[in-house]
Amino acid sequence: MRRLVSDTLIIAERNLIRLPRAPELLLAFTVQPIMFVLLFRYVFGGAIRTPGYSYVDFLLPGIIVQNIAFGGFVTAIGLNEDVHKGLIDRFRSLPMARPAVLAGRTLADIVTNALSVTILLVTGVIIGFAFHASALHAIAGLGLLLLFGYAFSWFFAFVGLLVSSPESANSVGFIAVFPLTFISSAFVPVSSMPSVLRAFANVNPFTIIVDAMRHLWLGAPAHNSVWGAVVWAFVIMGVFAPLAVGRYRRAAGS
Amino acid sequence: MHFAAHTPATDQPGPAAGLDDAAITVRGVRKSYGSVQALAGVDLDVARGTVVALLGPNGAGKTTLVRVLTTLLVPDAGTAQVLGCDVVRDAARLREQIGLAGQYAAIDENLTGLENLTMVGRLYGASRSSAKGRGRELLERFDLVEAAGRPAKTYSGGMRRRLDLAAALVAKPPVLFLDEPTTGLDPRSRLSLWEVIEGLVAEGTTVLLTTQYLDEADRLADTIAVIDHGRLIAEGTSDQLKDKVGGERLEVRLDADADADAAIRVLAPMSDETPQAQGTLVKLSVRERSGSIVQAVRLLSEAGVGVDDLALRRPTLDDVFLALTGHAAEEASDEREGA
Numbered sequence: 001m002r003r004l005v006s007d008t009l010i011i012a013e014r015n016l017i018r019l020p021r022a023p024e025l026l027l028a029f030t031v032q033p034i035m036f037v038l039l040f041r042y043v044f045g046g047a048i049r050t051p052g053y054s055y056v057d058f059l060l061p062g063i064i065v066q067n068i069a070f071g072g073f074v075t076a077i078g079l080n081e082d083v084h085k086g087l088i089d090r091f092r093s094l095p096m097a098r099p100a101v102l103a104g105r106t107l108a109d110i111v112t113n114a115l116s117v118t119i120l121l122v123t124g125v126i127i128g129f130a131f132h133a134s135a136l137h138a139i140a141g142l143g144l145l146l147l148f149g150y151a152f153s154w155f156f157a158f159v160g161l162l163v164s165s166p167e168s169a170n171s172v173g174f175i176a177v178f179p180l181t182f183i184s185s186a187f188v189p190v191s192s193m194p195s196v197l198r199a200f201a202n203v204n205p206f207t208i209i210v211d212a213m214r215h216l217w218l219g220a221p222a223h224n225s226v227w228g229a230v231v232w233a234f235v236i237m238g239v240f241a242p243l244a245v246g247r248y249r250r251a252a253g254s
Numbered sequence: 255m256h257f258a259a260h261t262p263a264t265d266q267p268g269p270a271a272g273l274d275d276a277a278i279t280v281r282g283v284r285k286s287y288g289s290v291q292a293l294a295g296v297d298l299d300v301a302r303g304t305v306v307a308l309l310g311p312n313g314a315g316k317t318t319l320v321r322v323l324t325t326l327l328v329p330d331a332g333t334a335q336v337l338g339c340d341v342v343r344d345a346a347r348l349r350e351q352i353g354l355a356g357q358y359a360a361i362d363e364n365l366t367g368l369e370n371l372t373m374v375g376r377l378y379g380a381s382r383s384s385a386k387g388r389g390r391e392l393l394e395r396f397d398l399v400e401a402a403g404r405p406a407k408t409y410s411g412g413m414r415r416r417l418d419l420a421a422a423l424v425a426k427p428p429v430l431f432l433d434e435p436t437t438g439l440d441p442r443s444r445l446s447l448w449e450v451i452e453g454l455v456a457e458g459t460t461v462l463l464t465t466q467y468l469d470e471a472d473r474l475a476d477t478i479a480v481i482d483h484g485r486l487i488a489e490g491t492s493d494q495l496k497d498k499v500g501g502e503r504l505e506v507r508l509d510a511d512a513d514a515d516a517a518i519r520v521l522a523p524m525s526d527e528t529p530q531a532q533g534t535l536v537k538l539s540v541r542e543r544s545g546s547i548v549q550a551v552r553l554l555s556e557a558g559v560g561v562d563d564l565a566l567r568r569p570t571l572d573d574v575f576l577a578l579t580g581h582a583a584e585e586a587s588d589e590r591e592g593a
Contacts, residue, residue: 003379006376007377010373010376010377014362014365014369014373017365017369018362018364018365021364021405022364085358085359085360085361085363086356086357086358086359086360087360087361087362089321089326089354089356089360090354090356090360090374090421091377092325092326093324093325093326093349093352093354094349094374094377094378095346095347095349095350095377095378095379096377096378
């Protein structure tokens with residue numbers, strides 16, 4: 001157990017010190033989210049009715065959740081590269097705790113997710129976002145975001161070990177996650193959607209987490225969405241963490 | 255674990271130390287990928303402090319055997335031990351005794367040389383400072399001090415391989431596995447890597463290496479195990495294998511317009527096998543060294559076949575491979591590329 005913790009921290013450290021040296025990744029965490037916030041706020045914002053809230057207040061929890069869902073991409077692509085470059089073989093031949101490579105990866109994602117949440121919040125505040133909630137609720141919201149992001153990193157860890165190349169890790173993740181985040185309450189009120197999409201959006205975990213964030217940050221009605229979001233985070237982790245670890249143990253390295 | 259406490263093979267007892275001096279024991283190991291049989295029942299013994307080369311073309315099963323012995327793959331059947339640790343039952347203990355450098359330089363390109371080695375050292379259980387110290391020591395040994403603080407993506411191919419090998423040596427493992435350590439390297443880098451490996455062997459490390467290069471096996475290995483289609487087809491020292499092919503080889507370079515068929519016909523009585531021609535080069539094994547050049551020149555001039563050059567030489571491992579497998583080593587690797 002002690003080895004698991006220390007090995008996990010070593011791997012997390014490795015993934016964090018390499019980050020500033022891969023500029024394309026750093027851009028994905030910083031410039032890209034800011035760009036999306038500005039595009040949605042100023043291009044679509046005027047056309048979307050969000051009764052009871054200004055669009056920037058409505059948008060920010062949604063776009064932050066979408067961003068955090070994609071935060072695990074680095075894990076998918078990074079793990080896939082590690083398999084191809086033989087690094088996973090090296091790790092598996094070392095007397096280290098077996099789940100540490102994946103646990104360290106996903107742990108590092110928490111740090112990068114926190115970074116991109118901070119960047120998005122600052123951008124949001126500059127263009128007019130304001131919390132309508134107590135500090136405690138605001139902090140609980142941050143915690144929920146990071147928990148959800150962590151759960152999603154395990155999904156991406158599994159994808160990264162499953163597919164044959166970093167490019168396909170990219171497209172599998174994109175195809176799976178992009179529609180999920182759009183057919184939810186993240187960018188528009190669900191009530192504005194056609195009935196089939198609305199039915200899907202209402203059960204979509206992204207709607208549940210976005211609604212939970214709007215409850216915690218804007219004081220919107222909760223409808224149990226906070227507990228629903230916590231349960232979803234643990235369900236996602238409960239399914240994909242064992243799948244990913246199982247895949248890692250067998251990783252053939254081709 | 256503290257690295258300073260470790261010394262190579264000599265007084266680094268594995269759990270079965272004293273019982274026998276086998277570093278690696280393989281019995282009846284089989285492994286298939288789907289319908290492809292990569293290992294079809296392999297037996298192998300490697301004595302402590304020796305170097306064994308697994309020689310064979312691509313797809314012969316060399317890498318699969320290394321992966322079984324380094325616990326990356328579980329065999330379908332058979333058993334294997336490294337320093338008395340079973341590859342399946344004692345996998346965790348076995349990993350503490352081995353170092354692995356693969357076909358690809360398994361390093362993190364975004365970490366510096368020192369960061370790479372420090373990370374591996376800490377994953378072996380060393381403290382940060384002791385891992386860093388050991389990293390510096392290895393960078394010095396592998397002539398990477400100047401590049402120690404640069405991300406590995408700026409390294410040349412040869413430097414990456416040296417860093418990879420250094421990473422395999424971080425914990426001073428008594429047994430080292432090198433999977434095609436010099437594939438893709440330029441001749442100078444190859445030579446310097448050979449010298450490093452020879453240095454390790456001199457310190458008592460047991461080495462199992464795989465190679466497609468006959469000259470590499472010839473230079474580094476005490477014992478050569480020839481592997482083809484997942485089976486060991488021959489094992490012995492370089493000299494023993496060469497003796498299997500038979501005595502001296504006579505190579506006759508004919509004049510450009512000479513008749514190769516006529517040359518084969520007149521030279522045939524000198525050999526137990528049919529001489530072989532490749533363009534104007536005719537090769538045959540001869541029963542006796544003395545007098546064979548004179549005899550060949552006489553036979554050929556009587557038949558009116560023009561000779562450009564003539565040489566007697568010991569058989570190379572190329573000849574061994576051809577004799578054992580019925581195909582040349584290089585040809586075979588092209589045929590089964592990617593298998």
